[in-house]
Amino acid sequence: MPVLTRKDEGTNARGPGRPRACETASASLVTILNLVRTGQATTRQEIERTGEFGRAVVADRLALLTELGLVDESELGAATGGRAPRLVRFAADNGRVLVATMDQTALGVGIADLSGRLLMEHHEPADLTEPAAAILDRMTSLFDWILSRQSGPGTAPWAVSLSVPAPVAEVGRTFLFETPSILPGWEGALFVETLVRRYGVPVWMRSSVETMTMGELHAGAGIGCTAMLFVKVGKRIGAGLVCDGRLWRGALGAAGLIGQLPVQAGERTGTLDALAGSEMIARQGQVAAEMGRSTLLADLQRRHGSLTAVEVSHAAQMGDQVSIEILSQSGRLIGHVVATLANAFNPEIIVLSGSVAQSNDILLAAVREAVYGASHPLVTRDLRIVRSQMSSSAGLVGAAMVAVEGLFAPPMLKAWILQGHPTAHPAFAALRERLDGLPAAAAAQGAPRDGRV
Amino acid sequence: MHTLESDFARQQLQGLVETLGDCGAVVIEVVDCGFSPEAQIAALDRVLHEAPDAVISLPVANAAVAAAHARLSAAGTALVLLDNVPTGLLPGRDYVALVSADNSGLGRIAAELLGPHLPEGAEIGVLGYDADFFATDERELAFARWMGQNRPDITLRIARFGSIGVAGEAALSLSTAHPGLSGLFVVWDTPAREALSALARHGWTAPVATIDLGRDAAVSLASGGPIVAVAAQQPYEQGAVAAQTAVLSVLGQLTPDWIALPGLPVTLANVVESFQAVWRRPAPPEVLASLLQKPGVG
Numbered sequence: 001m002p003v004l005t006r007k008d009e010g011t012n013a014r015g016p017g018r019p020r021a022c023e024t025a026s027a028s029l030v031t032i033l034n035l036v037r038t039g040q041a042t043t044r045q046e047i048e049r050t051g052e053f054g055r056a057v058v059a060d061r062l063a064l065l066t067e068l069g070l071v072d073e074s075e076l077g078a079a080t081g082g083r084a085p086r087l088v089r090f091a092a093d094n095g096r097v098l099v100a101t102m103d104q105t106a107l108g109v110g111i112a113d114l115s116g117r118l119l120m121e122h123h124e125p126a127d128l129t130e131p132a133a134a135i136l137d138r139m140t141s142l143f144d145w146i147l148s149r150q151s152g153p154g155t156a157p158w159a160v161s162l163s164v165p166a167p168v169a170e171v172g173r174t175f176l177f178e179t180p181s182i183l184p185g186w187e188g189a190l191f192v193e194t195l196v197r198r199y200g201v202p203v204w205m206r207s208s209v210e211t212m213t214m215g216e217l218h219a220g221a222g223i224g225c226t227a228m229l230f231v232k233v234g235k236r237i238g239a240g241l242v243c244d245g246r247l248w249r250g251a252l253g254a255a256g257l258i259g260q261l262p263v264q265a266g267e268r269t270g271t272l273d274a275l276a277g278s279e280m281i282a283r284q285g286q287v288a289a290e291m292g293r294s295t296l297l298a299d300l301q302r303r304h305g306s307l308t309a310v311e312v313s314h315a316a317q318m319g320d321q322v323s324i325e326i327l328s329q330s331g332r333l334i335g336h337v338v339a340t341l342a343n344a345f346n347p348e349i350i351v352l353s354g355s356v357a358q359s360n361d362i363l364l365a366a367v368r369e370a371v372y373g374a375s376h377p378l379v380t381r382d383l384r385i386v387r388s389q390m391s392s393s394a395g396l397v398g399a400a401m402v403a404v405e406g407l408f409a410p411p412m413l414k415a416w417i418l419q420g421h422p423t424a425h426p427a428f429a430a431l432r433e434r435l436d437g438l439p440a441a442a443a444a445q446g447a448p449r450d451g452r453v
Numbered sequence: 454m455h456t457l458e459s460d461f462a463r464q465q466l467q468g469l470v471e472t473l474g475d476c477g478a479v480v481i482e483v484v485d486c487g488f489s490p491e492a493q494i495a496a497l498d499r500v501l502h503e504a505p506d507a508v509i510s511l512p513v514a515n516a517a518v519a520a521a522h523a524r525l526s527a528a529g530t531a532l533v534l535l536d537n538v539p540t541g542l543l544p545g546r547d548y549v550a551l552v553s554a555d556n557s558g559l560g561r562i563a564a565e566l567l568g569p570h571l572p573e574g575a576e577i578g579v580l581g582y583d584a585d586f587f588a589t590d591e592r593e594l595a596f597a598r599w600m601g602q603n604r605p606d607i608t609l610r611i612a613r614f615g616s617i618g619v620a621g622e623a624a625l626s627l628s629t630a631h632p633g634l635s636g637l638f639v640v641w642d643t644p645a646r647e648a649l650s651a652l653a654r655h656g657w658t659a660p661v662a663t664i665d666l667g668r669d670a671a672v673s674l675a676s677g678g679p680i681v682a683v684a685a686q687q688p689y690e691q692g693a694v695a696a697q698t699a700v701l702s703v704l705g706q707l708t709p710d711w712i713a714l715p716g717l718p719v720t721l722a723n724v725v726e727s728f729q730a731v732w733r734r735p736a737p738p739e740v741l742a743s744l745l746q747k748p749g750v751g
Contacts, residue, residue: 117540117541118540118541118543119516119540119541120540120585120587120590122590122591122594124557124594124595124598142594145594149585149590219543219546220543220545220546221545317707359707359709360707361707388545389544389545389546389710390543390544390545390546391544391545391710391711393543393544397543
């Protein structure tokens with residue numbers, strides 16, 4: 001195969017006649033890189049066997065991938081009789097992904113390598129009722145600080161991935177070209193535009209339920225699962241669906257908004273969010289404390305001035321009967337909705353997450369009871385219903401995986417692999433050119449003042 | 454443990470062993486890793502074969518010791534970490550809980566206590582640790598954040614040291630590059646001592662805030678400066694809580710995956726009682742003598 005140079009490969013446009021060598025190469029390069037990256041093949045022999053490629057093609061493509069800094073063949077594997085095979089490793093250390101999670105009360109930031117492994121994380125309180133520009137300013141300050149703490153080759157960002165507390169409508173199958181609508185009050189926010197201009201890399205964005213689902217799938221209870229149902233219980237209740245080992249987003253990224261479903265609790269009818277979410281749990285705890293039905297809750301309220309859902313959860317875990325009943329009621333309502341989904345979807349695992357679900361056993365038990373009671377026996381035969389243990393790291397790990405999957409998805413990868421860097425993607429180059437042509441005021445969002453972190 | 458040479462580590466260990474003893478749990482081995490990742494990896498791999506119910510470990514490095522800790526957890530041992538989490542380890546999967554000081558809170562306390570000593574529009578130095586270390590990163594971030602939110606008039610000048618031995622040099626370079634510094638924050642007390650020793654030779658008298666109430670920091674506080682503020686960790690409490698967490702985990706009880714103990718704000722006004730609370734022994738005679746010379750204090 002001829003040596004491929006950057007000059008040869010600047011375009012996707014195909015002329016008449018035979019396809020150019022680089023065009024035929026890119027399909028096999030994409031396949032081989034993804035076989036190596038996902039661990040499906042770790043030696044040349046495995047690549048030949050799994051990818052059904054000839055020896056010469058594998059040797060040629062690996063030479064190019066090594067030259068591009070995307071794979072590394074410097075290590076030897078274990079010998080199985082003859083000479084030890086050379087291991088083919090994905091060069092995950094060749095770049096970084098900046099990640100951030102925004103929820104109602106906290107901002108989390110981190111940095112991961114190209115395998116999605118989190119290398120550094122930081123969480124701090126944040127108020128999302130603040131203007132988007134203030135949140136973005138803090139986020140970019142923290143990103144700058146994290147980048148300043150990285151040293152050595154391969155520490156430049158390749159992507160930014162954000163987790164936001166609302167569904168993200170997405171058009172197209174690659175990175176974002178503009179900031180989608182996120183929260184009321186954040187209209188006109190320039191998250192994507194600012195981050196692209198500041199860091200010069202593509203940006204991905206997903207809802208917090210989706211990133212947590214991705215985190216759980218790749219690093220938590222869902223490792224190796226092909227069908228998983230992830231349920232986050234907070235102020236809003238949402239579900240993440242994993243089908244065939246991949247996050248299912250639906251037509252517009254709105255899959256799993258189960259908090260909107262109508263449910264009935266006694267004589268009351270409302271949405272699942274309103275009747276089983278953390279605001280209801282806190283409110284009912286507050287009422288019980290004020291009416292003197294629970295001395296423990298009354299004591300907690302006296303000490304803290306008010307009650308949160310997590311405090312009611314702790315009280316339940318400590319055996320407070322009123323708190324147990326509040327959480328059981330919430331768990332039963334969630335369980336009935338989850339059972340409907342489980343019957344429709346037949347997951348191998350259901351993971352409950354969110355601070356309320358993760359701080360007591362009562363909610364988990366109530367959900368289990370409802371799901372087992374309302375499901376077809378085949379649905380529950382091997383079903384596991386567990387509590388997430390990943391805490392706030394899930395969103396950051398998941399956000400990193402969203403970007404990694406996005407960067408290396410075949411349609412995306414094919415457009416940049418011959419240049420060895422995602423910023424060479426023609427559509428991204430065009431986006432940067434367009435944004436760089438905008439007035440400087442548009443870039444002012446998120447520019448931290450000197451000497452601040 | 455990372456070391457058994459320091460007072461801090463000995464206090465942590467005392468809190469651990471006493472609490473485990475109260476719970477009827479047997480401590481089968483205490484390992485001093487001497488800050489060596491190799492020694493820690495060897496110790497963790499050796500302990501793996503003894504299959505203990507729980508291991509409480511203070512990781513001495515980041516990525517280097519991650520796999521050895523993960524192996525222990527994968528073998529079914531409840532792993533409770535002290536102070537920091539090696540890169541890539543995740544709660545639930547790789548460890549039960551992290552028990553540490555609230556490092557963010559420590560940085561915030563230091564800023565809150567130093568703030569009143571700083572004139573309007575001051576330029577101050579921040580001496581951070583140039584290593585991938587979660588605790589000191591969090592302190593530095595929280596200090597800078599508090600200043601940005603509450604004293605936007607103040608400009609921070611940041612320098613970092615790679616080891617305690619060069620902290621004095623780093624402080625001098627910072628002071629030379631910015632001669633108008635009217636305050637300093639150092640991310641813990643031992644490098645603060647080195648920094649002050651170097652700066653004192655050049656006539657430094659400006660107020661300093663740091664983390665941890667070591668003996669020298671207590672003496673400086675009691676004598677009126679230059680250290681005017683300390684955010685102190687509570688090593689005994691950290692050890693005791695880590696032991697309780699390990700026991701609860703072995704019993705199958707839920708534990709939080711991150712337990713952060715609040716720091717103590719320490720100034721001239723409460724240095725003696727804080728020293729006693731942190732170190733569980735009387736304050737050094739120099740501290741008491743300094744305070745007795747100050748009318749209205751102590």
